[in-house]
Amino acid sequence: NAGVTQTPKFRILKIGQSMTLQCTQDMNHNYMYWYRQDPGMGLKLIYYSVGAGITDKGEVPNGYNVSRSTTEDFPLRLELAAPSQTSVYFCASKDPRGATQETQYFGPGTRLLVL
Amino acid sequence: GENVEQHPSTLSVQEGDSAVIKCTYSDSASNYFPWYKQELGKGPQLIIDIRSNVGEKKDQRIAVTLNKTAKHFSLHITETQPEDSAVYFCAASKGSGAGSYQLTFGKGTKLSVIP
Numbered sequence: 001n002a003g004v005t006q007t008p009k010f011r012i013l014k015i016g017q018s019m020t021l022q023c024t025q026d027m028n029h030n031y032m033y034w035y036r037q038d039p040g041m042g043l044k045l046i047y048y049s050v051g052a053g054i055t056d057k058g059e060v061p062n063g064y065n066v067s068r069s070t071t072e073d074f075p076l077r078l079e080l081a082a083p084s085q086t087s088v089y090f091c092a093s094k095d096p097r098g099a100t101q102e103t104q105y106f107g108p109g110t111r112l113l114v115l
Numbered sequence: 116g117e118n119v120e121q122h123p124s125t126l127s128v129q130e131g132d133s134a135v136i137k138c139t140y141s142d143s144a145s146n147y148f149p150w151y152k153q154e155l156g157k158g159p160q161l162i163i164d165i166r167s168n169v170g171e172k173k174d175q176r177i178a179v180t181l182n183k184t185a186k187h188f189s190l191h192i193t194e195t196q197p198e199d200s201a202v203y204f205c206a207a208s209k210g211s212g213a214g215s216y217q218l219t220f221g222k223g224t225k226l227s228v229i230p
Contacts, residue, residue: 102147
């Protein structure tokens with residue numbers, strides 16, 4: 001299993017541009033999450049999904065959109081990039097059943113710089 | 116909502132010494148407390164977790180203690196090694212399975228183990 005993969009690893013955007021951060025997991029996990037991590041701060045939840053077709057807002061959803069058309073993929077969309085969205089973005093997934101129902105598995109992250 | 120405070124923000128120890136990181140949480144309904152290790156350029160990885168029906172859990176050199184009355188939990192690393200150098204995050208959530216959507220993270224502790 002590759003686990004949780006994210007692309008791209010790094011991206012520079014100009015203010016007002018848009019982009020999609022890709023996240024794919026091959027563990028057949030129903031739950032998926034998007035977090036952002038700012039320097040010296042913990043991770044903050046942007047959006048989450050409990051299954052294909054179901055998404056909900058987390059703590060800091062403004063400026064982002066998500067979709068979940070398949071179990072494997074959970075892309076994060078930035079429509080009008082702003083400098084405040086400069087951050088490292090992490091995708092995570094978990095299986096809400098069984099012995100590891102609480103464990104979230106994280107991808108390697110996407111570093112985004114908005115200038 | 117839940118608030119998790121983590122201390123210290125940085126910690127330097129000599130190789131072989133012990134390291135202790137402490138977290139407090141605000142929501143008495145929280146019942147799941149994981150610890151994540153984040154190495155440079157990588158996503159967080161679960162190293163140990165504890166549930167509210169347990170006061171202490173140990174896994175080789177790593178242990179976590181939980182005091183529900185005081186609403187704090189701690190990570191203990193004994194016989195530290197250079198490869199323990201990383202950023203450590205505590206987190207808290209409530210519910211289980213379908214109810215445990217959101218982890219609230221502390222701001223992290225950068226641990227440096229000096230050879």
